[in-house]
Structures are given as structure tokens and as C-alpha cells.
């Protein structure tokens with residue numbers, strides 16, 4: 540008899556974003572004259588830059604001519620892009636072999652797909668609050684999940700507890716949703732723990748390009764020994780506005796072994812079997828990100844988002860609302876004033892200031908009483924949101 544994967548029945552329905560949409564739609568219906576400002580979603584709003592478009596266009600041209608047409612490409616990605624990524628990592632003093640780099644259609648896919656190479660009875664350690672995909676992909680695979688508390692006591696940066704035995708460890712830094720960032724010492728503690736446990740760290744570096752502080756690692760491989768215990772998953776989505784175009788990369792070091800097997804070999808086998816690579820034109824666009832001009836343009840856009848964070852942060856300070864993030868991250872994670880719950884604050888903000896954010900509790904139990912503001916927005920909207928916030932009385 541045909542059977543389904545019963546693990547899917549264990550998934551918790553995610554009502555977070557549909558609940559938000561429902562509340563916002565109702566508010567708009569009841570108040571058609573009010574302009575609602577969204578600081579809710581984790582999606583970019585500014586368009587692709589000229590060097591990226593130039594790359595895309597040159598790829599399109601190549602596809603139109605018999606001399607330069609491309610069919611199936613290498614599953615791992617074209618050498619021209621992997622070499623550019625190799626050079627990019629040199630800026631962090633990380634030396635990679637091009638065969639350690641796998642170009643992907645984004646971080647979310649690879650965060651799920653990478654689990655193919657690990658056994659189902661591995662124990663997974665996931666921070667709470669968290670990017671929901673880590674949890675759901677492991678529930679689908681039937682793995683046991685242990686949560687580690689990120690909360691105000693540890694500045695939302697959970698550190699290893701040697702009493703907890705785990706095989707797979709998720710770390711996202713700079714973090715979504717909290718904007719918290721691990722420093723070198725803290726990441727060193729995680730690498731030491733992973734080695735002690737014979738565990739593998741899945742390091743989500745989707746927001747590395749928001750780091751503006753030399754003390755903070757962009758890559759887990761800046762930590763000695765990390766190549767023996769970590770896989771890094773990154774994306775051009777937030778770095779260069781690729782959420783719609785789709786391109787990322789995953790690093791599986793040659794030195795990373797488990798039960799005497801090179802994980803790079805397993806991942807290569809998995810990819811060559813189940814994946815046929817990222818479109819040529821998209822890889823050409825991705826190479827545009829890493830040209831000198833492309834780098835400068837990406838930085839300009841990231842600085843716009845970070846300036847938004849600064850505007851909101853200053854406003855929160857004036858209001859006496861405590862928060863973290865916003866410095867090396869596009870997210871501000873604030874403590875709801877007057878001990879309000881996440882959803883009460885959501886309602887108040889929507890009704891009194893016509894601003895949409897994301898209730899922290901939607902990212903896990905430790906998010907209750909907290910709230911995420913996304914700085915992926917137009918500056919004029921952020922300025923207006925800040926003015927509206929200043930008019931609210933919280934005390």
C-alpha cells in the first residue's frame with residue numbers, strides 16, 4: 540500500500556505570515572485612507588544593480604548565438620563563478636579549493652538538501668528563536684530536535700552546553716530574526732564544541748555582507764579548525780537583491796569527514812544526481828556582483844538598508860525601547876514596551892502607527908515579548924515610520 544512520509548504530519552502549521560496578512564488586510568479594508576508601512580518581511584525592495592544586469596544581459600546574448608550557446612552546465616557551477624567566489628573568500632583570509640564551492644539556487648534549498656547526506660537518527664541542535672526552515676526540514680526528515688535558548692541573558696547568542704549532545708548544529712550569524720552577531724571568540728567556542736562532539740555545524744551566512752566590523756567573522760572558516768567541522772551556506776539574496784533571481788553557494792571543505800567519509804564527495808554525488816545546476820544567465824549575473832563595480836553597488840544598497848536600521852534604532856532609543864541588531868544586520872529585534880506580548884504590540888503598532896512588523900513569538904517561544912522590524916524598505920517610508928513611532932506614547 541502506498542504510504543506518505545508521516546513526518547509531514549508532524550509539521551506545525553505556520554500561521555505567522557498568513558495571520559499577519561489577514562490582520563493587515565482587515566485593517567486596510569476598515570481604514571482605506573490610511574497608508575500602511577511594511578517593515579515586516581525579510582525580502583529586499585531595491586532592484587538589481589547595473590553590473591548584475593550587465594552580467595545577466597551578456598548571458599542572454601550568449602544563449603542567442605550558436606558559438607556561445609550553453610546547454611547543461613557543471614552541476615557545481617561554472618568555473619568562472621567558483622573562481623570569483625574563491626577570490627572573495629581570500630578577502631577573509633580563507634583559502635578554498637574551487638572544488639569545495641558549490642553554486643546553488645539559494646540558501647534555503649541547500650539548507651534543506653544538505654540533510655540528504657546525514658543519517659535520520661542524528662540529533663539536531665537549533666537555536667530558539669530561529670529561521671523556521673531549519674526546524675521544518677528536520678521535522679520532514681524525522682530527526683530529533685533539541686532547542687537551545689537564545690534570550691536576553693545571553694544577548695540572543697546561545698553558546699555551547701557540553702551536557703547537550705548534538706550531531707548537527709545550526710548557526711545563523713548575523714542572525715535572522717534577532718540581528719545578533721557572534722564574534723570570533725564565540726564562534727571559536729562553537730567550533731571547539733563541534734569537534735568535541737564530532738558534530739557538523741551548518742553555518743548560515745546569508746547576511747555576512749551586512750557585517751561592517753573587522754572583529755566579526757564573515758565566514759566560519761575564519762576560525763581555526765572550522766574546515767574540519769563546518770559547512771557554510773550563503774546566498775546572494777540579501778547581499779545583492781537576488782531573492783527573485785536565485786543564486787547562492789555552499790562550501791563543503793575537503794577536510795570535513797564523518798565516519799571516515801569525505802562529506803564533499805557525498806554532497807557532490809547528491810548534487811550530480813538530483814541537481815542540474817543554476818541557469819547560466821543567473822551565474823553570469825552572480826559574477827557581476829563580484830566585479831569591482833558590482834561590489835561597490837552592492838555596498839551602496841546595503842548601506843541604504845543599514846541607514847534605515849540606524850534611523851529606526853535612534854528612534855527606539857529616544858522612546859526608551861531596548862533593542863539589539865540593526866548594526867551588522869538588516870533586522871532590529873526590540874523588546875515590546877510595557878511587557879506587552881508580541882501580538883499585542885503588533886496590533887498596537889498597526890492600529891496606532893499603521894506600521895507592520897513581525898511578532899517575535901512567531902520565531903519560537905523565546906521570541907515572545909519581542910518584535911522584529913525589517914529595514915528592507917525605502918528610506919522615505921522608514922523616515923515616516925520613525926515620525927509615527929515618535930508620536931506614540933508607550934509610558
Ligand SMILES: *Cc1c(COP(=O)(O)O)cnc(C)c1O
Pocket residue numbers: 581644645646647648670711715743745773774775776777781782786787
Ligand atoms: C533570506 C535568508 C536566506 C536566503 O535564502 P535564499 O533561499 O537564498 O533566498 C537564508 N537564511 C536565512 C536565515 C535568511 O533569512
